[in-house]
Structures are given as structure tokens and as C-alpha cells.
Amino acid sequence: MTFQLISLRDANQNFSRLIAAVERGEAFCITRRGQEVARLTPSPTPAPVEKLPGLEDRLPADMAALDVSLGERVRQLEARLDKLSSALPPTDKR
The missing domain is CATH 1.20.5 (Single alpha-helices involved in coiled-coils or other helix-helix interfaces)
Structure with missing residues (x-):
């Protein structure tokens, strides 16, 4: 998987766009002062949405x-x- 480098500041300022790109399959390496601090990759399988019992009531x-x-x-x-x-x-x- 190829990672695009993005600074922590840019990731913070464009988080919604970053998540949308990850949903499309892109992956990012987040850096702080040029050092890798995190990776943001698409989830291999979407997490199931759980309903809380009785919430509708x-x-x-x-x-x-x-x-x-x-x-x-x-x-x-x-x-x-x-x-x-x-x-x-x-x-x-x-």
C-alpha cells in the first residue's frame, strides 16, 4: 500500500476531506516535524453498527x-x- 505524506497540521485542518479520501481507499502517513507519528488506512472490514437496546423507546x-x-x-x-x-x-x- 502506498502512503501519501501529510503533516499533522494539514491532517487536522482537513480531517473531513482526509477521511473521505480514506473511504475511497487512499492511505496516509501523518508526520510531525518530518517524523511519522501515525498512519491512516481504510478499515479492512466496516465495523458493524450496534443499536442500543431500548434506545428507540x-x-x-x-x-x-x-x-x-x-x-x-x-x-x-x-x-x-x-x-x-x-x-x-x-x-x-x-
Whole structure:
């Protein structure tokens, strides 16, 4: 397998493109200050995607429901923070 040399900085800045190239079968040798530190190669076999048992039961039916529940939780936390802040004694700012 032929490896293309790429600096760690370039790999970091172009990681998505690098992964796309690896998915197409390319391989890279990542270097730091000219020394090899890692190799990025295509996986010989794709890893199976495992589903967590019962995950579907814990997720909202759609993303809109998730957005509403998160928004409500944020409002609850903001209200608690306001209540706690008002209970604190004033600070002396000099």
C-alpha cells in the first residue's frame, strides 16, 4: 500500500476531506516535524453498527418534540438560576 505524506497540521485542518479520501481507499502517513507519528488506512472490514437496546423507546418521535422539551428545560434552569441569583447578597464592587 502506498502512503501519501501529510503533516499533522494539514491532517487536522482537513480531517473531513482526509477521511473521505480514506473511504475511497487512499492511505496516509501523518508526520510531525518530518517524523511519522501515525498512519491512516481504510478499515479492512466496516465495523458493524450496534443499536442500543431500548434506545428507540427513549427518543422523542421527532426532532420538534426534542426541541420543545430542551427549550422547556432551559427555561426551567434559567428560572432556577434567577431565583438563586436574587437570593445572594449584593457584592461590593469597588
